[in-house]
Amino acid sequence: MNILGLIPARGGSKGIQGKNIQLLGGKPLLQYSLEAARKAKLLNKVILSSDEEDIIQIAKQLEIEVPFKRPENLAEDSSSSLEVVQHALNFYLKQGINFDAVCLLQPTTPFRKPEFIDECILKFKDGNFDSLVSVREVPKEYNPHWVFEENEGALKISTGEKEIISRRQDLPKAYHRDGAIYLTKTEVLLNENSLYGKNIGFVDITPFPYVNIDTPEDWKKAEEILEKMRDKNNVGD
Template identity: 80%
Template sequence: MNILGLIPARGGSKGIPGKNSKILGGKPLLQYTYEAAKQAKLLNKLILSSDSEEIIQLATQLDLEVPFKRPASLAQDSSSSIEVAMHALNYYLDQGIKFDAICLLQPTTPFRKTGLIDEAIQKFKDGGFDSLISVREVPKAYNPHWVFEENQGALRIATGEKEIISRRQDLPKAYHRDGAVYLTKTTVLLNKNSLFGKNIGFVNTSAYPYINIDTQEDWKRAEEILGNKS
């Protein structure tokens, strides 16, 4: 299986200006994801997609390939990961180069356990999934079977059940995306305009440190995690 590793890193960021090139623990945020991806043996190619000359220059210094400059139209707050991934795949398709799948690796999730990317790719291959994502277990108190949503001024169980599950022990496990790894078959992405498809595999990262950096508070938490590691 021919897999394209893609690190998306646009220049604009309202929550933390210059986030992707900002220094965290002595190195740019982008470098954490690059180093994790560089260690992966099952990625056939690794590239950066960015609209920022500063980030492209940083990538060049890291020896991270930048085959194109991302169009400004795909570097807005409203731009989706699907659009960015499709742009990269179509760039190579125009050259007659086909990838079976794409592995999206967001710089905003810098702390990945060693071997996570290869573990995810191997499970993706073996399971024949449309996609595979890294997830963390939802705490029992926030399990969707115990979550309510508003319904015409009243509340109803978010999962649509008539009766709430009363015992914590009976709650099924639930997970949320952690943003560290997204794997998607090219056919699913290009033909169905989806990062997920119907058959979604997962790897559970709940046992490892985690942060998805979006705000200044997240950045401080990332610094705390690094402090604890050292």
């Protein structure tokens, strides 16, 4: 299976100015995703998609391939990840280059391991899924069976059940996307116009360090995680 690794890094971040090239632990944020993608064994090509010249130049200094400059209309707050991935695929299709799937690696979730990327790809292939996403378990108190929605001034259980599950032990596991990995077949992306399709696989990475950087508070959390990771790696030195 021919898989394109795609790192999306637009320049218009509002929560943290210049987020994708801000230094985290002495390295531009996007470099973490680049290094993990390079070390992964099952990605056939890794590229960066950006509309911002400063980001493109830094990416080239890091020797990441930047085959095009993303159009401005695909770098707005309202632009979707699906549109960004489709743009990259169509760029290569015009050159007669086909990929079977795309692995989207967002810089805002920097602490993914190369082995994790390969694990996801192997499960994606073996399960013949339309897509596969990385997930984390939802804490019990936020389980959808214990979550309520407003209904004409009253509350109803979000799952539509009439009776609430009373015991924590009886709650089924629930997951949320963490943004680290999105793997999708090209035919689903282009023909179904979807990032997911109908048959969605998943890999649970709850035990691993996690942050999805969007705010200054998230950035501070990323710095704290990085410090803990470094302390752990230095044990016994």
